[in-house]
Amino acid sequence: MFKTLRNALLATVTATISTPLIADEVNVYSYRQPELVTPLFDAFTKETGIKVNVAFLNKGLVERLVAEGDRSPADLVMTVDISRLSEVANAGVTQPVVSETINANIPAEFRDPNGHWFGLTSRARIVYASKDRVADGEVTTYEDLADPKWKGRICIRSGLNAYNLALTSAVIAHHGEEGAKTWLEGLKSNLARKPQGNDRAQVKAIYAGECDISVGNTYYMAKMLADEEQKEWANSVRIIYPTFENAGTHMNLSGVAMTKAAPNKESAMKLIEFLSSAPAQELYAEVNGEFPLKPGAKPSELVASWGEFTPDATPLIDIANLRPASLKLVEQVNFDE
Known part of the structure; x- marks a missing residue:
C-alpha cells in the first residue's frame, strides 16, 4: 500500500505544488520518505478535510526555500536530526509558532524555545x-x-x-x-x-x-x-x-517547522497540532520504529519490547x-x- 501511495504522490507532486493554491490545503517539503509520512497526512485529511500536498526532497531543502523567498508555496518542512531543523531555522526561512496545544503535547526539550521547530518523534x-x-x-x-x-x-x-x-x-x-x-x-x-x-x-x-x-x-x-x-x-x-x-x-528527533512564507498558515497550524496529538504520534512512531514525544503516547509493541530507559x-x-x-x-x- 505504501509503495502504491508513494508512486502516485511522486507522479503528481510537481504539478500539485506548482498549481494555484486553493483553500483548505497544506504544502509540505519533506526529507522524510513518502511511506513514512503518507499515512499521517491521509489520517489528517480524513479528520479535517484539509488536503496535504507533499514535495519529497533528497537534498537542497534550505537552498530551495531561500531561493523561493516570499514566493515559496511551502507551508511546512519535515526532516530528521536536530542539526537539520536548526539549519532551517538559522537560514531565516521559518517563522515562530505559538500554540498551547503543541506546547502541551511536546516536552520543552524537544522544541525550539522560540517556536521555530517542534519535534514529532524521537530516536535513541x-x-x-x-x-x-x-x-x-x-x-x-x-x-x-x-x-x-x-x-x-x-x-x-x-x-x-x-x-x-x-x-x-x-x-x-x-x-x-x-x-x-x-x-x-x-x-x-x-x-x-x-x-x-x-x-x-x-x-x-x-x-x-x-x-x-x-x-x-x-x-x-x-x-x-x-x-x-x-x-x-x-x-x-x-x-x-x-x-x-x-x-x-x-536522543535525537524528527521534526517540523512552519516556513516564513506559509501561504496556508491556518491549515498548517492545524496540521502541526494534529501531528503532536497522541493518535498521530503513535501512528508515526509505529510506521518509523521510533518513540512518540507526547507524554502518555505509546510506542509500538516491538519498540516497547526493547525495554525502558530515561x-x-x-x-x-x-x-x-x-x-x-x-x-x-x-x-x-x-x-x-
Whole structure:
C-alpha cells in the first residue's frame, strides 16, 4: 500500500505544488520518505478535510526555500536530526509558532524555545551488542566506549555523520570540550576498523565477527527485522540503552517547522497540532520504529519490547548549538583516519 501511495504522490507532486493554491490545503517539503509520512497526512485529511500536498526532497531543502523567498508555496518542512531543523531555522526561512496545544503535547526539550521547530518523534542513540560476545552490564554508559577494555572491539560510522556529531555535542554538554576530546580519542583507539558505512553496516559487522559492539539509532532494529537478509544481523545483537554518567540516554528527533512564507498558515497550524496529538504520534512512531514525544503516547509493541530507559534532559537546542564545536573536535582527532 505504501509503495502504491508513494508512486502516485511522486507522479503528481510537481504539478500539485506548482498549481494555484486553493483553500483548505497544506504544502509540505519533506526529507522524510513518502511511506513514512503518507499515512499521517491521509489520517489528517480524513479528520479535517484539509488536503496535504507533499514535495519529497533528497537534498537542497534550505537552498530551495531561500531561493523561493516570499514566493515559496511551502507551508511546512519535515526532516530528521536536530542539526537539520536548526539549519532551517538559522537560514531565516521559518517563522515562530505559538500554540498551547503543541506546547502541551511536546516536552520543552524537544522544541525550539522560540517556536521555530517542534519535534514529532524521537530516536535513541544506543549500543548494539553481540549476544554471544558481550555480557550483560559490560557497557552501561557512553563514557564506557572510551574504556581500553573495548580496544579493537567497536565499529562505528563516520564521526562526521550528523547522528554521531549530535552524540559528540551531547558529550561536550556533559563533559566540556576537553572531556569530549579525550572521549573521542579513547573511542577512536578502540575501533576495530576505520569508520565506514551506515548504522546497519555496523550491525552486519558484529554479525560477521569483525567487532563486538557498535553505536546506532534504535529504529534501525525495526528496519533490519523487516528485511529478510538483515534479520539475521539484527538477531545477532541486543539493544543497550547507555546513559551519560548521572544523566540519561542521548536522543535525537524528527521534526517540523512552519516556513516564513506559509501561504496556508491556518491549515498548517492545524496540521502541526494534529501531528503532536497522541493518535498521530503513535501512528508515526509505529510506521518509523521510533518513540512518540507526547507524554502518555505509546510506542509500538516491538519498540516497547526493547525495554525502558530515561531520556537525557539536555535540550536539543543546546545540542544543535554545539555542533560546530563537535565538528572541530572530530577533525582535530582525525577520527575517520
